[in-house]
Amino acid sequence: xxxxxxxxxxxxxxxDPHPEKESELRHRAVxxxxxxxxxxxxxxxxxxxKFHEKEDVVRQEEESQFVHAFTGKTxxxxxxxxxxxxxxxxxxxxxxxxxKQWKMNKYLxxxxxxxxxxxxxxxxxxxxxxxxxxxxxxxxxLVFYNEALSVVLRTAFTVLKESDPRLIHEILLYDDCSTNExxxxxxxxxxxxxxxxxxxxxxxxxxxxxxxLYSSREARxxxxxxxxxxxxxxxxxxxxxLEPIAKDRTTVTVPSLDDINWETLVYAGAETVYVIGGVNWxxxxxxxxxxxxxxxxxQREDPFPITxxxxxxSMAGGLFAMDRQYFKELGEYDEGLGVWxxxxxELSFKIWMCGGSMxxxxxxxxxxxxxxxxPYDFMGNNxxxxxxxxxxxxxxxxxxxxxxxxxxxPHFKDIDVGDISGRLAIREKLKCKSYAWFIKTxxxxxxxxxxxxxxxxIRNEDNKCMDTRGGDLRGGGLLHLGVCHNGEGVNSNSNRFxxxxxxxxxxxxxxxxxxxxxxxxxxxxxxNMGGAQAFEYDPRTKQIKQKNGKxxxxxxxxxxxxxxxxxxxxxxxxxxxxxxxF
Ligand code: LR7
Ligand code: MN
Numbered sequence: 001x002x003x004x005x006x007x008x009x010x011x012x013x014x015x016d017p018h019p020e021k022e023s024e025l026r027h028r029a030v031x032x033x034x035x036x037x038x039x040x041x042x043x044x045x046x047x048x049x050k051f052h053e054k055e056d057v058v059r060q061e062e063e064s065q066f067v068h069a070f071t072g073k074t075x076x077x078x079x080x081x082x083x084x085x086x087x088x089x090x091x092x093x094x095x096x097x098x099x100k101q102w103k104m105n106k107y108l109x110x111x112x113x114x115x116x117x118x119x120x121x122x123x124x125x126x127x128x129x130x131x132x133x134x135x136x137x138x139x140x141x142l143v144f145y146n147e148a149l150s151v152v153l154r155t156a157f158t159v160l161k162e163s164d165p166r167l168i169h170e171i172l173l174y175d176d177c178s179t180n181e182x183x184x185x186x187x188x189x190x191x192x193x194x195x196x197x198x199x200x201x202x203x204x205x206x207x208x209x210x211x212x213l214y215s216s217r218e219a220r221x222x223x224x225x226x227x228x229x230x231x232x233x234x235x236x237x238x239x240x241x242l243e244p245i246a247k248d249r250t251t252v253t254v255p256s257l258d259d260i261n262w263e264t265l266v267y268a269g270a271e272t273v274y275v276i277g278g279v280n281w282x283x284x285x286x287x288x289x290x291x292x293x294x295x296x297x298x299q300r301e302d303p304f305p306i307t308x309x310x311x312x313x314s315m316a317g318g319l320f321a322m323d324r325q326y327f328k329e330l331g332e333y334d335e336g337l338g339v340w341x342x343x344x345x346e347l348s349f350k351i352w353m354c355g356g357s358m359x360x361x362x363x364x365x366x367x368x369x370x371x372x373x374x375p376y377d378f379m380g381n382n383x384x385x386x387x388x389x390x391x392x393x394x395x396x397x398x399x400x401x402x403x404x405x406x407x408x409x410p411h412f413k414d415i416d417v418g419d420i421s422g423r424l425a426i427r428e429k430l431k432c433k434s435y436a437w438f439i440k441t442x443x444x445x446x447x448x449x450x451x452x453x454x455x456x457x458i459r460n461e462d463n464k465c466m467d468t469r470g471g472d473l474r475g476g477g478l479l480h481l482g483v484c485h486n487g488e489g490v491n492s493n494s495n496r497f498x499x500x501x502x503x504x505x506x507x508x509x510x511x512x513x514x515x516x517x518x519x520x521x522x523x524x525x526x527x528n529m530g531g532a533q534a535f536e537y538d539p540r541t542k543q544i545k546q547k548n549g550k551x552x553x554x555x556x557x558x559x560x561x562x563x564x565x566x567x568x569x570x571x572x573x574x575x576x577x578x579x580x581x582f
Pocket of ligand 2: 230368
């Protein structure tokens with residue numbers, strides 16, 4: 001049975017082994033899935049063979065309600081830039097120079113078809129899904145500033161190629177006042193034959209946030225669908241983004257991102273299929289393991305749980321679809337945000353706190369060229385622009401939790417972020433819930449102050465401090481021992497900022513410390529199951545102890561925090577918190 005098979009089959013070539021995949025397999029081996037009835041209903045409904053046995057009228061009616069996702073046109077003749085001579089010998093030196101200048105291989109891109117076929121890396125179950133036929137049409141909006149023309153065109157042409165034309169209202173190219181000649185007459189010439197591609201030019205550069213804000217006001221489609229101007233959507237990408245919005249206009253959808261290599265332009269599945277977007281106290285968007293509650297919800301609610309949509313607390317920012325009117329109602333973007341950063345978090349907070357929801361869509365895959373650094377200036381010092389944006393967003397949305405944000409970066413308190421009364425008024429008008437509500441309900445992985453015993457620098461009586469040295473940004477990083485900060489050098493304070501939770505976790509700002517990987521403490525995803533991630537603080541002896549009788553010890557020679565036998569009155573084992581909550 002065509003569909004039946006894909007329900008129980010797991011594509012062995014699909015990605016790395018993953019806990020969810022394994023547990024799902026185990027689950028299926030032991031007992032029949034709880035959704036057997038639903039599954040059968042769907043199979044009956046969509047069995048193509050049965051359609052043919054039915055009377056025409058019935059068949060047409062049923063077919064008219066649901067369609068498979070559109071899977072693009074292949075085998076079109078390749079289209080190239082009209083001014084590149086493909087017969088010239090490859091200029092390796094120029095290729096290298098261009099890579100440096102553009103932070104991507106523009107030379108290669110200029111010589112790669114603008115309508116090349118993209119990979120189809122979706123999980124097999126995605127191809128079995130059916131989407132309702134009545135879906136809203138999207139304005140696909142691409143903002144760009146001095147992007148390579150070939151890359152912008154490839155994004156637009158790939159959208160056209162991989163989408164059901166009825167679902168594309170327009171492709172809006174919004175030029176954020178680029179200076180490159182290529183993006184002037186040559187761009188206009190190349191899109192002239194495409195009635196659905198519309199070009200709007202800004203009079204002055206606004207930076208990406210304002211560019212997206214202003215371009216959204218130009219868009220006319222029912223749904224706004226933003227992409228960075230260096231993306232390639234893949235077969236079947238659009239329907240799964242639109243359907244949840246059609247069902248509930250306050251739902252925002254985010255495709256799963258693939259990596260297009262900036263040097264080789266190879267489409268590699270990078271992939272954000274087995275993760276959700278999380279948040280930390282630095283206002284960073286981060287990728288987090290799928291929480292157990294979502295694994296269970298998907299198993300309850302969807303016949304193909306492995307590719308069912310996932311509730312996500314945050315989005316990366318560049319790629320998402322949203323009802324255009326709803327975007328307006330939520331107050332669009334904050335016009336006061338500088339060139340890059342923070343708008344993704346503001347929108348994420350707003351969506352959840354003001355009554356909407358956000359889904360990551362594993363069946364919608366879009367490639368994005370992740371560049372090694374920014375090829376443009378931020379109209380100011382990069383760090384300052386981003387910091388100011390983050391503080392602005394925090395001041396609007398963090399309410400009672402704002403002081404904790406400032407504890408991590410004390411100097412942020414004094415930075416002027418301009419007038420935020422308009423943003424606060426929107427929050428007021430929409431009667432949005434609190435930040436604490438958002439964390440507790442949508443992303444309980446992040447501890448609030450009220451969940452903590454201690455925070456900040458954790459210093460021992462040997463006057464050394466725990467120091468993540470950035471190790472808690474990836475699994476496997478070590479917890480170091482370093483000199484303590486005493487007010488100065490606050491910029492790097494976040495590496496010294498640890499959290500000790502009431503439920504026994506000793507965390508950096510992202511991950512949990514774990515003693516299960518050898519003598520030194522390592523950072524790993526919090527599993528919330530105690531064991532090697534559970535510690536106890538004794539305020540009397542000041543020891544950070546584990547059940548096995550070992551104590552966190554500052555090893556000056558190794559410059560690490562290691563677990564060693566507890567000793568009475570050993571100053572390398574006696575720890576104090578900068579902020580105490582007991
Ligand atoms: O001044 C500018 N004006 C612009 O119009 C600077 C940039 N831009 C354009 C630019 O040409 C591009 O099309 O804005 C778009 C995004 O800029 P990128 O590609 O330099 O941003 P990014 O991919 O480094 O950054 C991510 O975070 C940003 C925070 O403000 C935005 O939300 C980006 O859209 C976002 N990109 C993604 O989400 C893609 C996946 C990245 C990940 C993880
Ligand atoms: Mn980008």
